[in-house]
Structures are given as C-alpha cells and as structure tokens.
Amino acid sequence: MNESLLVMKYGGTNMQDARAVRHSASLAARSIREGVKVVVVVSAMAGVTNQLLKLADAAQSGDIASANDEIAAMRTRHFTAAQELGAAPDSDTVREIREMHETLRQAVYGVYLLRELTPRSRDLIVAFGERLSAPLMKLALEQDGLRAHHLSGGEAGIVTDTHFGNARPLPGTYERIKDRLSGLLSAGVTPVVAGFMGETEKGAITTLGRGGTDFSATIIGKALSATEVWGWKDVDGVMSADPRVVADARNVDVLSYGEVMELAYFGAKVLHPLAVTPLQDSGIPLRLKNSADPDFAGTLVQAEPRDEAGHPVKAVTAIRNVSIINVSGAGVLGIPEVIASVFDAIARENVTLLMVSQSSSMSNVSLAVQTTDAERTLNALRAGVSLELKVEQQDHVAVLAIVGSGMRGQKGVSARLFTALAAADVNILMISQGSSELNVSVAVEAEHVDEATRAVHAAFNLGKTVTA
Incomplete structure (x- = not known):
C-alpha cells in the first residue's frame, strides 16, 4: 500500500480498563484524523491471560468452582468496561462479550469433565483474552467518531502451523492478511485485530507464545507494507537497564533489529523475541512508544545500528x-x-x-x-x-x-x-x-x-x- 499506514499494537496496561481503552483509541484516532490509515492490534486486559491460564489449570484439576469464580470476575470486568465506554445493555458489544464468555465457560467445563488440558484446548481458552479486548477497542473508536471492525487473528488472515502454544505463521499468511484487511482500510474502516492468536488451516485457534501480540503486529505490518509498526507501552521505550534496578537507566533512542532481538532473548521485556523477524527483509521500522507521553519519540528499531563513539554497549x-x-x-x-x-x-x-x-x-x-x-x-x-x-x-x-x-x-x-x-x-x-x-x-x-x-x-x- 502506497499511502502512509501504521500498525499500532497496544499492550495489556493500555487495555486494562475503560479509561485505558479510551485513551488508546484516542491515540489511533489522532493519526487517522491526520490522514494516516491505522490497523489496531490489541492485547488482553492486564492480568487476564494469567487468569485464563489459572482457571484452565483449576478445571483440569477438578476445581470447577474456582474456575467459574475466575470467569465471573472476568465477565464483570469486561461488562463494566463496555458499560463505561457507552455500550447499552442490548448493544452488539454486550451481546458479543456475553456470547464469548459463555463459549469460554463451555470450553472450561469440557476440560473439567475430561480432566484433560491439551495444548490445543489451552490455546482456545487463553486466546479469549485478546478476543474479548477487540470489541472494546472497536467500541471506543466508534465512540470517537470512527468506523471500525474487529477480527480474531485467524479472521484477519494469520494462518499458523499446529505447534499450539508457540505457533508460527505459514507462508500464505501475508497474502491472506492483505486480502482480508486492505478492503476495510480502503473503505475507511479501521481493523481491530485480536493479537497473540491465529488459526490452523483447519480453523483451530493457536497462540504465538507469551508476548505474541507484538508478533501479530509485525506480521500484519509486513503483509500490508506498513510505513512503521508502533508498539504502545507504559514506558518510554527500551531502557538501558531495568529502571527498577538501576536508578539512572535511560531510554535508548535507536536500536537495530539484531540488538533488540538479543535484548528480548536475554530478558528485557521489550517485545516478543521473534517480533522483528517479519520486518527484517522489508526494512519496516518498529517504534516503541509511551502511551502516557505520545509525543516522545521512544525507541526506533531499524535495520542498521547507530553506534555512539566510546559506547560499544547499548x-x-x-x-x-x-x-x-x-x-x-x-x-x-x-x-x-x-x-x-x-x-x-x-x-x-x-x-x-x-x-x-x-x-x-x-x-x-x-x-x-x-x-x-x-x-x-x-x-x-x-x-x-x-x-x-x-x-x-x-x-x-x-x-x-x-x-x-x-x-x-x-x-x-x-x-x-x-x-x-x-x-x-x-x-x-x-x-x-x-x-x-x-x-x-x-x-x-x-x-x-x-x-x-x-x-x-x-x-x-x-x-x-x-x-x-
């Protein structure tokens, strides 16, 4: 696509409640009103992925009461966010959230009956976090006066192998994403994609590994030849060290693909270790930005390193x-x-x-x-x-x-x-x-x-x- 296009990924803290979702939507809306086309990729609400893993394990061990308590708490959280974002009780958003929670409950009950949690079942359950976030972001964008449409990762075109829990996209994924999303963008509709997930060629839901929403965003960025991929976080970008450990840690302005992959591999919580791989052959930049300070440049991740004299280590x-x-x-x-x-x-x-x-x-x-x-x-x-x-x-x-x-x-x-x-x-x-x-x-x-x-x-x- 020739016009300016951004893929914006939002992490869990950027989706944690109605206020955060509304602010995240406003960041996308600002770019859209400047004439930029935007694809939004969302994570689960902060803490929800861990809740889903916990309730799945509880069901497997026979503690269906604890599993149902977790589902009820999540349902209240999602309904509260929808209501605070302006959804009426009989709205499509509320209906979709209700139906997804019922499907989740049934899947968890199946695990309880069998006392078996297969990798495929775990992926089905854990992917509900992102699937439940997507309609909330769509609603927030619509409340901001924009047209939006939400999709699961599979509906957006992400087709993967059958390595449940750590799936990888198949070669045809990029063309399929382009076919699925280009029409929406051309029609002035903002796609909202549930990150972290895809589906097999037979339609089984898969996940891309923890932090996989980053990977979803860069896969989509490559497919659409995006101008840049932006990862919105709650910090300024990539820091020179963990600021909780090192008081004078600073933001790193520029990193190469190779440098950021090494940092991710060795524990820096910057992005999914494989997230830059779809961008490498196309040279698409990745920018990590702070949602609380959107005008700050953050960290730019690009093909070539930028070395500073006397500073061999970043x-x-x-x-x-x-x-x-x-x-x-x-x-x-x-x-x-x-x-x-x-x-x-x-x-x-x-x-x-x-x-x-x-x-x-x-x-x-x-x-x-x-x-x-x-x-x-x-x-x-x-x-x-x-x-x-x-x-x-x-x-x-x-x-x-x-x-x-x-x-x-x-x-x-x-x-x-x-x-x-x-x-x-x-x-x-x-x-x-x-x-x-x-x-x-x-x-x-x-x-x-x-x-x-x-x-x-x-x-x-x-x-x-x-x-x-």
Missing part, C-alpha cells in the same frame, strides 16, 4: 530463575555422537537453551535453561545420553547480558565487563559470546544479579547524562 539486561545443567564425563563428550545425543535429548523436549559453554578438554558441557524447564531437561538427559556421563543441576542462577553492535571488533569490552563484576565481588559461573559480537552473557548467582547489573551499567557509562 544496554544490560538479565534473565532470572535460571538453572545450569552440567554434563560431564572425562573424554566422552569429545566423541561427536555423544555430544549430538546431548542436544538431541534437549531438542525432543523443546527446551530453549539460554547459554551453552564447553570446556576446552571437552569433558564438560554447561547448559543454562529456565528453572521451569530444568527438571525435564535433567530427566531427558539422564534418559537419553551415555551412562558414562554425569548430569547435575545448579539452581538459583541468573544470566546477565550486555548488548550492542559497537562491540564488534572493539577491544577490551569483555575485560571491562569482567573487571566490573570482580569489583562488585560477583562470581561468574558461565561465559558465552556469540560470533555476531552483539552480546556477551555471563551466568551469576541469582542473589547478586541486581548488584551485578548496576556495576556493569556504571562501568559502560550507560546512565543518564548529568549536567552541572
């Missing part, structure tokens, strides 16, 4: 609740088929490896995983590798990473990192650096990660500039 981030799995056996790990069996066992469990480190003697491999994945990783390795190998688990670990394209070819970056950690009396358990030279990551004891973050942030002069 940000420091951390993943908490990590465990290290140590696999050892004198000389055995040097045999190719043995090391292959280690990674095959992990792949079968679909476990994400945060870090990998191997000793030069090839007698030890250390793997960092989320603690929630540690037990099944341990069991898979003990069942799937040579009996000559020893497999042990170390808990209470965190992974700290520094990220920045300026590290490429820059001498002394790792030395500065290690010196800062040593000065803070923080012991390093593992070290890893990718060949891209975009990050250096270390594993440390969890109790020291905040202190380590502050020390590294200061060592690389990432804080706000202090003026006299």
Whole structure:
C-alpha cells in the first residue's frame, strides 16, 4: 500500500480498563484524523491471560468452582468496561462479550469433565483474552467518531502451523492478511485485530507464545507494507537497564533489529523475541512508544545500528530463575555422537537453551535453561545420553547480558565487563559470546544479579547524562 499506514499494537496496561481503552483509541484516532490509515492490534486486559491460564489449570484439576469464580470476575470486568465506554445493555458489544464468555465457560467445563488440558484446548481458552479486548477497542473508536471492525487473528488472515502454544505463521499468511484487511482500510474502516492468536488451516485457534501480540503486529505490518509498526507501552521505550534496578537507566533512542532481538532473548521485556523477524527483509521500522507521553519519540528499531563513539554497549539486561545443567564425563563428550545425543535429548523436549559453554578438554558441557524447564531437561538427559556421563543441576542462577553492535571488533569490552563484576565481588559461573559480537552473557548467582547489573551499567557509562 502506497499511502502512509501504521500498525499500532497496544499492550495489556493500555487495555486494562475503560479509561485505558479510551485513551488508546484516542491515540489511533489522532493519526487517522491526520490522514494516516491505522490497523489496531490489541492485547488482553492486564492480568487476564494469567487468569485464563489459572482457571484452565483449576478445571483440569477438578476445581470447577474456582474456575467459574475466575470467569465471573472476568465477565464483570469486561461488562463494566463496555458499560463505561457507552455500550447499552442490548448493544452488539454486550451481546458479543456475553456470547464469548459463555463459549469460554463451555470450553472450561469440557476440560473439567475430561480432566484433560491439551495444548490445543489451552490455546482456545487463553486466546479469549485478546478476543474479548477487540470489541472494546472497536467500541471506543466508534465512540470517537470512527468506523471500525474487529477480527480474531485467524479472521484477519494469520494462518499458523499446529505447534499450539508457540505457533508460527505459514507462508500464505501475508497474502491472506492483505486480502482480508486492505478492503476495510480502503473503505475507511479501521481493523481491530485480536493479537497473540491465529488459526490452523483447519480453523483451530493457536497462540504465538507469551508476548505474541507484538508478533501479530509485525506480521500484519509486513503483509500490508506498513510505513512503521508502533508498539504502545507504559514506558518510554527500551531502557538501558531495568529502571527498577538501576536508578539512572535511560531510554535508548535507536536500536537495530539484531540488538533488540538479543535484548528480548536475554530478558528485557521489550517485545516478543521473534517480533522483528517479519520486518527484517522489508526494512519496516518498529517504534516503541509511551502511551502516557505520545509525543516522545521512544525507541526506533531499524535495520542498521547507530553506534555512539566510546559506547560499544547499548544496554544490560538479565534473565532470572535460571538453572545450569552440567554434563560431564572425562573424554566422552569429545566423541561427536555423544555430544549430538546431548542436544538431541534437549531438542525432543523443546527446551530453549539460554547459554551453552564447553570446556576446552571437552569433558564438560554447561547448559543454562529456565528453572521451569530444568527438571525435564535433567530427566531427558539422564534418559537419553551415555551412562558414562554425569548430569547435575545448579539452581538459583541468573544470566546477565550486555548488548550492542559497537562491540564488534572493539577491544577490551569483555575485560571491562569482567573487571566490573570482580569489583562488585560477583562470581561468574558461565561465559558465552556469540560470533555476531552483539552480546556477551555471563551466568551469576541469582542473589547478586541486581548488584551485578548496576556495576556493569556504571562501568559502560550507560546512565543518564548529568549536567552541572
């Protein structure tokens, strides 16, 4: 599409109640009145996704009363928001919300009867959060004098594989989205798409993984050749560190696709780790903005990095609740088929490896995983590798990473990192650096990660500039 087009994604706090939804709608309306076409992609109300997961687990365990209590609380919240946005009791919005809650109740009751929660059923249930947000945003846009139409992810054209819980779009998705949404935009109608979800070729609802609304927005942005994709959040953009840990953390003005992917992977809550992948081949910029300060530029994510002289590192981030799995056996790990069996066992469990480190003697491999994945990783390795190998688990670990394209070819970056950690009396358990030279990551004891973050942030002069 040749005219200016923005895809605007709204997170959970931007959809948490009627006031937030109304404000979010006003941000889209401002651009629309300036002649920009807008596609809106919405998240569930803040906290609703966790509620849905909780009630699904309650139903599976036989506690249907608790599940129904959660559904009733959610229903009240959605009806209250609709009423405060101006919906009459007999309006289409109220009817749609009522029907969706009834469908949700039936799905949860089915889980209760079977005492079985399959990945497919979990996706069906958890996707109701975004599906219930979409009619509220449509209503708010209409109350602002605009024409709008809401769609589920599947109705918008997002077709995925059958990897429930972490689905990926199929190649035909982009053309299908263009076919579904272009007509609405040409007619002056603003599409409101439920994020986080798609559907299989047979129509089963799938989800794209936690934070998947970001992914939905960039998939749509690529399909429509958007001018930019905007992610509205409750912070200024990407920060140089977690501001709850580092008092002088500052906004990072520009990041490359690669840098933001590394930050997302290593724990920065900026966006879904795969969100930039649809934009990379088309060069569409992604802008992360603060809904409370819409005129602030936020963080621009683009194809090329923008390096600052003397500042090879852009940000420091951390993943908490990590465990290290140590696999050892004198000389055995040097045999190719043995090391292959280690990674095959992990792949079968679909476990994400945060870090990998191997000793030069090839007698030890250390793997960092989320603690929630540690037990099944341990069991898979003990069942799937040579009996000559020893497999042990170390808990209470965190992974700290520094990220920045300026590290490429820059001498002394790792030395500065290690010196800062040593000065803070923080012991390093593992070290890893990718060949891209975009990050250096270390594993440390969890109790020291905040202190380590502050020390590294200061060592690389990432804080706000202090003026006299």
